[in-house]
Amino acid sequence: MFVMQRAHKCGWVICLILLLPVEMPAWAHHSFVGYDRTKTLAADQATLKEFLWGAPHSAAVFMIQNPDGTQTQIRLTSASPPQFSKEGFKPTDFKAGDKMDITWYPAKSGKSGGMLASLKLPDGRTFKDTEFFPAAVDNDKQAGAEVPK
Amino acid sequence: MKHRTHSAIGKPSRYVHAVAVCVALCTAWPLPKSMAADSVNLEGTWRIAVARSSFSADGEAIPFTAMGRKRYEENKLNLGKSNYDAYDMANARCASPGLARLMLTPARFRIWQRPGVIEFQFEWNRLTREIILSDLIPQTRIGGIGPKDEELVGRAVPLAKGYWQGDTLVVSAEGFDDTTLVDNLVPHGNQLKVAERIRLKDRNTLEDRIRIEDAEYFTRPWETVVTYRRQADEAFAEDVCLDRLAPGTPTL
């Protein structure tokens, strides 16, 4: 099912982060510290199950074909519509059932999934996340938080 | 912004009379019960007069296209198996039922009328919908920030524009995503347009005539009417749908 949803949370708050040198919270329920930016995983021809442009944050769900013929579902936090739009993509470009080559930063928790790094559409166009990683935002603010004493 | 401070001029007691006059005449923001911008008072707590899950097209069959009919029949099959996950995100995940289906809620809703915006507050899962009667823009676009790209993304409950036509509130909404159903079974796509004519039939009866249009799923627009009875003004308890979520169990 092709799902479109408004990316509410990435409204002016995120845009302020990206456009102005103002320290603002990216997401108030957690930060990006949970994704391992030193690693990139990849899967070719993953099938898009859902692209959810909305709360808590935009996410894409893919089905990855395993060598043994089974499938694994992974959920990837994704960039918001403005980021895709900057690279010439519209939400309607992402259709459920489409096969895409994807890369992602894995979750440090060890759970499958992570943060979408890039994807290549069936028509050959490629989206590459350049906003969050490397981050213009101090999204490790929480990692640098003072440990209470 | 810096906080500059005012020094008070005189003592409040010298202007008691002025307070009475000026509150009535000079206050820019209306008191809660003021309807300065609207001609009819729809405020109050409402509940659907006859509980139901489905719309009828004014007593006729819903004019499905072939695709609409196919999806509808698939939905019926899945409903029979309580397989909400396949087609009904509201019952399967507590997702928003969407603009039209919300008007079938068996729970109460409250209408608040404020300058330029009419807000519906739903008891079910604390959802809301807004009807914009002014040129207020979405807060995500305040200051020119908040790209129009977001408006390419559909919603379950898109922003609705409205205006008064005599005693009737005329409303229109488009920009839907396809995550919802028109009612508990009727499918739609992202070309859906919902128009409404909302009025008081009498002081205690609210009527919403709803027009559904989606060329992908219906051969022509069709209409339906829902009525609501006024309820006592009571606080809503906090409803958290996720606490009621269980596989195969409807949440609506």
Place this chain on the structure above:
Amino acid sequence: MGIETVEAAAEAKKRATSHAFVAMSCICLMYAGGALAQSGPGGVSPQSADGPPSGPAGSTAEQGAVPGPGGPRPNGAEPRESVAPPLAADAPGPSADPHILDGVWLHDSLLVFQNSTDMFGKKTPFNAAGLKIAKRRVMSYKVGTPYINASSRCLPPGQPWQMDLNFPFHIFQSKDRFDVLFQEYHGYWEISMNAAKAPPAGYMGRSIGHWDGNTLVVETTGFKQDFWLDVNGTPVSKGAKLEERIRKVHTDHWYLEDVFTLDDPTYYTRPWSWVRDYSWRPDMAVTAEYNCELQTGEKDGLDSSLVPEPQD
């Protein structure tokens, strides 16, 4: 900006009598109303280890704007810079009546990720249990496995988290209560002015309000579960009592000042207080959809970077 209310108000004023006394009284009312709104409340002051402080010399009190209970803001928190685009100069203002809080408000100061001090600059008075949890949560960020919390599941997060987020909220005021509706998490917070009519407690607790002069005092108890005060996880137990003293203030802009006092012996050695401002933003009445359960309501719908918090 053609905001309809400005035109409607202008029309109302045109129709009103142009009597000089009324005109002058209206002007004076703006200042008198401002003074009324700013007058300090009576009742219990927020808690500091040193007791209620007095306003220092040269404080804003001497300039006519009475600071909130407990004195002026500590640690240079004033003037509080707004991080939101400014409100248009011709935007309508709220009612000058200090007992009317109806309207759209926004926390437009930087989000406080971690309440490590109270409003007087004193360290947050954790006891051993509170410190253990607070440290563990901060460490979870440092090691890159942050914990699942109410907000990530799209459950009501409690206060002040719900109001702290930099997104607008509506206060709808009626005779017996305040219905506060938030964009984020499609939140709802109800303050009953008549305890007999208050609904049962929920995640946001059960809030009973009363007026203390021009200050709305809200007492919230009965939280459904322990919750997080802030993004970094300053803990609150479900048995806590949270008091808020809310008053409408007008300096160079209108805002609600909310002084919170948390009484939670489970995690703290004494009650402690913090303060927030929420600016008047009638231009932000059109809020955005927050259809989070479309994701969080699905099995395995939570972000994979989050892990369950130990329950000890």
